[in-house]
Amino acid sequence: MIADDDxxxxxxxxxxACCGxxxxxxxxxxxxxxxxSRYSAFALGLAEHLRRTWARSTRPGAIDLDDGTTWRRLxxxxxxxxxxDDAAGVVEFRAAFxxxxxxxxxxxxxxFAREDGRWVYVDGELLDG
Known part of the structure; x- marks a missing residue:
């Protein structure tokens, strides 16, 4: 587990003070x-957080995290x-693993979009490198 001051x-x-x-x-x-927070959830194995923050319209039935993947840097x-004050947004990122x-x-x-007043992940487009 991770401590608040880690x-x-x-x-x-x-x-x-960040994702916790x-x-x-x-x-x-x-x-x-x-x-x-979703990147950190992948790194920490918090599948329920990923499910809770996924848009209802695109949420998969199950989230299977790969224990063999170590997330290194975002x-x-x-x-x-x-x-x-926005209703939607886009975040482009690179995650090393x-x-x-x-x-x-x-x-x-x-x-990302707001659903019931909260940000949720809608979907993503994979890019090269």
Whole structure:
């Protein structure tokens, strides 16, 4: 488990001041904050957080996290809208990972929307490198 004063997996500060509150139910203030919390949820194996923050219209029936993947680093490439007063937003990111097969990078342009007043992940477009 991770302590509040440990470094947050997303790189945004300490866990207790960054993704921790969102993981325990606080609303993300921006689409980027939600995206960071979802990255950290992948890194920490928090499938329920991923499910809870996925749009109802695109949410899969089950979320199967790969225990063999170690998430190493998150880089935010770009954001479009997704602020406190927006209804939708886009966050482009690169997430470095390692598996038994070696190192890799997931590069995605993710769409977010507000659902019942809270940010949710809608879907994403995978990009090269």
């Amino acid at each position: 470094r947050c997996p997303c790189g945004g500060g300490t866990y207790g 509150p969102i993981h325990t139910g606080a609303a993300a203030r921006t689409a980027e904050a939600l995206m960071r 880089q935010i490439v770009d954001t479009a809208r997704g602020g406190q 390692r598996t038994a097969a070696g190192a890799g990078v997931l590069h995605e342009r993710s769409r």
